[in-house]
Amino acid sequence: MRVMEDRTKIIAKPLFSGRKILWVGCVFILAVMCVSTADVIYSLRKTAAKSDAVVSGFRQRSRLLETLRTLMLRSALSPDSDGERAIESSDLPAAHLQANQILEQFGASLGASGDEATQQRLDDLKSSINQYWDSLPIIREQNASHPVTPPPFFRGAERRQIRHIARQIMELNREQQDRAGAQLHAEHDRLQGELLISSLLSLAVVFALIAGISYRIKTTERFAEQQYKDVVQARAELQTFAGRLEQAQEEERRNLSRELHDELGQTMAAALVELSRIESEMPQDTAAKAQLASVKSELEGSMRSIRDIALVLRPSMLDDLGLVPALKWQGREVARRSGLAVRVEADDDCESLPDTYRTCIYRIVQEALHNVVKHASATSVAVSFRSTNETLLLTVEDNGKGFRPASEKGMGLLGIEERVGRLAGLVRVTSSPDKGTTIQVTLPVPAVEREEVR
Numbered sequence: 001m002r003v004m005e006d007r008t009k010i011i012a013k014p015l016f017s018g019r020k021i022l023w024v025g026c027v028f029i030l031a032v033m034c035v036s037t038a039d040v041i042y043s044l045r046k047t048a049a050k051s052d053a054v055v056s057g058f059r060q061r062s063r064l065l066e067t068l069r070t071l072m073l074r075s076a077l078s079p080d081s082d083g084e085r086a087i088e089s090s091d092l093p094a095a096h097l098q099a100n101q102i103l104e105q106f107g108a109s110l111g112a113s114g115d116e117a118t119q120q121r122l123d124d125l126k127s128s129i130n131q132y133w134d135s136l137p138i139i140r141e142q143n144a145s146h147p148v149t150p151p152p153f154f155r156g157a158e159r160r161q162i163r164h165i166a167r168q169i170m171e172l173n174r175e176q177q178d179r180a181g182a183q184l185h186a187e188h189d190r191l192q193g194e195l196l197i198s199s200l201l202s203l204a205v206v207f208a209l210i211a212g213i214s215y216r217i218k219t220t221e222r223f224a225e226q227q228y229k230d231v232v233q234a235r236a237e238l239q240t241f242a243g244r245l246e247q248a249q250e251e252e253r254r255n256l257s258r259e260l261h262d263e264l265g266q267t268m269a270a271a272l273v274e275l276s277r278i279e280s281e282m283p284q285d286t287a288a289k290a291q292l293a294s295v296k297s298e299l300e301g302s303m304r305s306i307r308d309i310a311l312v313l314r315p316s317m318l319d320d321l322g323l324v325p326a327l328k329w330q331g332r333e334v335a336r337r338s339g340l341a342v343r344v345e346a347d348d349d350c351e352s353l354p355d356t357y358r359t360c361i362y363r364i365v366q367e368a369l370h371n372v373v374k375h376a377s378a379t380s381v382a383v384s385f386r387s388t389n390e391t392l393l394l395t396v397e398d399n400g401k402g403f404r405p406a407s408e409k410g411m412g413l414l415g416i417e418e419r420v421g422r423l424a425g426l427v428r429v430t431s432s433p434d435k436g437t438t439i440q441v442t443l444p445v446p447a448v449e450r451e452e453v454r
């Protein structure tokens with residue numbers, strides 16, 4: 001018992017049951033999954049909003065550049081040759097203002113995303129446009145004073161100026177495209193990074209949980225294993241203890257039986273002999289002689305009772321003559337007392353058995369016969385005891401009313417099972433109502449025990 005307590009101290013019982021840990025773990029993993037899904041949805045929405053903003057900014061700026069380009073082209077047309085699309089000279093200042101406003105809007109649309117190079121390019125474009133626009137009334141006047149048929153779209157220096165501005169606008173536009181692409185790319189990378197981090201975090205949490213749960217399960221398993229070992233050991237200890245107790249009990253019965261038979265029995269026999277001698281010396285037909293006869297018969301009755309008790313406690317023939325005679329005597333006694341037909345068959349080589357086995361077999365037969373007399377309402381019972389190789393086979397079979405072994409079990413049958421179990425044997429009780437009862441016991445006899453006997 002002390003050993004069990006010490007072991008319980010070494011491996012402490014886990015605080016929480018494995019099922020609780022599993023539940024908490026699952027809920028935690030679900031929570032982590034929900035949080036990371038919400039984070040992904042939030043990030044996706046943020047990225048989509050940013051992408052929309054980038055695309056709409058790009059579109060707005062492209063539209064502005066397109067309007068500016070159209071304005072520039074219309075300014076270069078001669079009102080005389082292309083009155084519809086050309087800008088009237090009186091409208092030039094307003095158109096100049098519009099061009100400047102477009103550039104202002106473009107700059108504002110760049111916002112914080114506009115870097116120094118773009119700003120520089122924008123400033124260059126602004127100064128080119130202002131220069132061009134300032135020189136436009138003069139160019140128109142020169143064109144009007146020197147008309148050429150058909151009027152050229154652009155001429156000399158002004159043509160170069162316009163082409164330069166057009167190239168600047170194109171470059172700005174291309175830059176815008178690149179910038180929008182880069183911004184979308186950066187946004188995509190950021191989202192990827194966020195997803196990677198949240199996935200790694202979830203994975204780490206899941207792994208930590210799995211490790212925690214595994215550890216708990218292992219602790220619980222070790223605890224259960226230790227408890228199982230303790231229970232097995234306690235059972236073994238209990239069995240050994242019960243075996244020793246039985247041995248001591250048997251020894252006590254043997255001593256008591258001998259004491260009753262040899263001491264008390266002999267003393268009473270001597271007293272009886274003495275009484276017989278006194279009786280023979282007494283005169284015939286006296287009251288004293290009659291009293292003496294009555295005392296003698298009571299003494300004889302007591303002697304029989306003492307002999308019976310001694311035999312029931314432990315028949316001396318079990319130790320003196322052996323198992324088979326003891327079993328046969330027991331059969332005869334049961335038959336005498338109950339009127340049952342008792343048949344005992346046994347192999348002769350069953351005699352050479354150790355005391356543990358002899359006592360075990362004798363007590364099993366005693367209990368089985370007792371049960372037949374007490375419960376079976378049988379007319380006959382057969383006891384068979386055989387030895388084959390290293391196995392002992394005992395069968396007690398009656399023709400009584402039978403019973404249900406699975407549901408009816410008392411101390412007697414349990415005692416048989418325990419005795420047989422201690423010697424690593426097997427008990428089989430076959431019975432059903434009105435079909436009689438058969439108890440079969442198989443006992444392995446280890447080689448060592450046989451050697452000892454030889």
Ligand SMILES: Nc1ncnc2c1ncn2[C@@H]1O[C@H](COP(=O)(O)OP(=O)(O)OP(=O)(O)O)[C@@H](O)[C@H]1O
Binds near residue numbers: 400408409414437
């Ligand atoms: N040979 C038999 N025939 C019919 N019934 C039996 C027989 N042997 C046992 N039984 C039934 O099985 C029950 C259990 O028997 P068991 O020997 O374990 O206990 P018990 O005889 O009632 O009590 P105890 O043996 O402690 O005096 C009995 O009460 C009886 O009903």
Ligand SMILES: [Mg+2]
Binds near residue numbers: 367370371410411413
């Ligand atoms: Mg019984």
